[in-house]
Amino acid sequence: MSVRPGTLDLRSVTVRTGAKTLVDNVSISVSEGEMVGLLGPNGAGKSSLLRTIYRINRPASGTVLVNGEDAWRQPTEWVARNVGAVLQDMPAEFPLTVRDVVAMGRSAHKKLLEPDTPHDHTLIAAAIALLGLAPLQDRAFRTLSGGERQRVLVARALVQQPRLLVLDEPTNHLDIHHQLQLLRFMRGLEITVVAALHDLNLAAMFCDRLCVLDHGRLVAVGTPETVLTPELLRRVYRIDATIARHPETGTVWVMPSAAPPIGQPARAAETAEQASGPPL
Numbered sequence: 001m002s003v004r005p006g007t008l009d010l011r012s013v014t015v016r017t018g019a020k021t022l023v024d025n026v027s028i029s030v031s032e033g034e035m036v037g038l039l040g041p042n043g044a045g046k047s048s049l050l051r052t053i054y055r056i057n058r059p060a061s062g063t064v065l066v067n068g069e070d071a072w073r074q075p076t077e078w079v080a081r082n083v084g085a086v087l088q089d090m091p092a093e094f095p096l097t098v099r100d101v102v103a104m105g106r107s108a109h110k111k112l113l114e115p116d117t118p119h120d121h122t123l124i125a126a127a128i129a130l131l132g133l134a135p136l137q138d139r140a141f142r143t144l145s146g147g148e149r150q151r152v153l154v155a156r157a158l159v160q161q162p163r164l165l166v167l168d169e170p171t172n173h174l175d176i177h178h179q180l181q182l183l184r185f186m187r188g189l190e191i192t193v194v195a196a197l198h199d200l201n202l203a204a205m206f207c208d209r210l211c212v213l214d215h216g217r218l219v220a221v222g223t224p225e226t227v228l229t230p231e232l233l234r235r236v237y238r239i240d241a242t243i244a245r246h247p248e249t250g251t252v253w254v255m256p257s258a259a260p261p262i263g264q265p266a267r268a269a270e271t272a273e274q275a276s277g278p279p280l
């Protein structure tokens with residue numbers, strides 16, 4: 001189910017809501033077939049940026065170019081055909097079967113109520129098989145576990161045959177087996193992927209490049225080796241960490257220190273405990 005991968009060019013993108021700036025003058029260029037991890041602490045602006053690429057949050061200024069076209073000047077169907085997404089707030093209460101939800105991904109390529117073609121059926125069956133959903137395909141979507149739902153939404157995005165896939169914490173709800181399986185799978189797809197990730201080690205293992213947001217600003221871009229430094233982790237995530245290498249893959253491996261960084265108690269409760277002694 002491969003298509004020619006797309007490119008993504010974010011040029012000075014700023015996103016605001018009211019007086020609050022969620023994304024501040026961010027520029028990132030993603031090449032065809034690249035897998036880019038979007039990192040940053042809670043509230044850094046990752047989801048807001050992904051929602052701007054997928055035409056949900058209109059940028060206050062700047063441009064989102066997908067395959068060289070200004071996504072915000074294209075019809076919504078154009079975006080649906082070119083950009084696939086698994087975002088945080090996908091509705092979970094579809095009164096539909098797993099297969100129906102996956103098939104919805106084909107709607108971007110069809111007219112309203114147009115029946116599925118043999119080509120559609122082939123793509124749907126392939127995505128169901130790839131995501132290991134065959135035993136679940138007749139189940140009601142709303143009865144699935146969080147991780148199972150996540151895999152269905154990924155399958156739905158894939159049958160869209162997008163050239164660019166944006167994923168907001170795609171490994172959310174997945175156990176470690178399925179996290180690895182999904183990221184390996186994304187890596188093997190011949191499309192461009194931009195994924196917000198919280199697991200730094202999985203990001204380092206699977207992404208070509210990492211972009212780090214902090215308070216809406218892009219503070220680092222580069223290979224995992226150049227980005228995941230003790231200095232950046234301390235500054236952005238407020239942790240002390242040792243950087244090692246994965247013995248098998250050779251990719252960088254972040255080992256956070258259990259102790260809070262100097263001058264930064266991990267939790268207010270710990271400070272209180274230190275002051276008054278342990279509770280009886």
Ligand SMILES: Nc1ncnc2c1ncn2[C@@H]1O[C@H](COP(=O)(O)OP(=O)(O)OP(=O)(O)O)[C@@H](O)[C@H]1O
Pocket residue numbers: 017020022040041042043044045046047048049
């Ligand atoms: N509609 C909104 N109105 C007001 N503030 C918002 C709105 N949407 C997002 N924000 C705020 O913007 C900031 C960035 O949010 P965003 O969801 O983009 O961060 P994130 O990096 O994806 O965080 P997380 O890792 O916690 O998912 C946060 O402070 C959030 O509270």
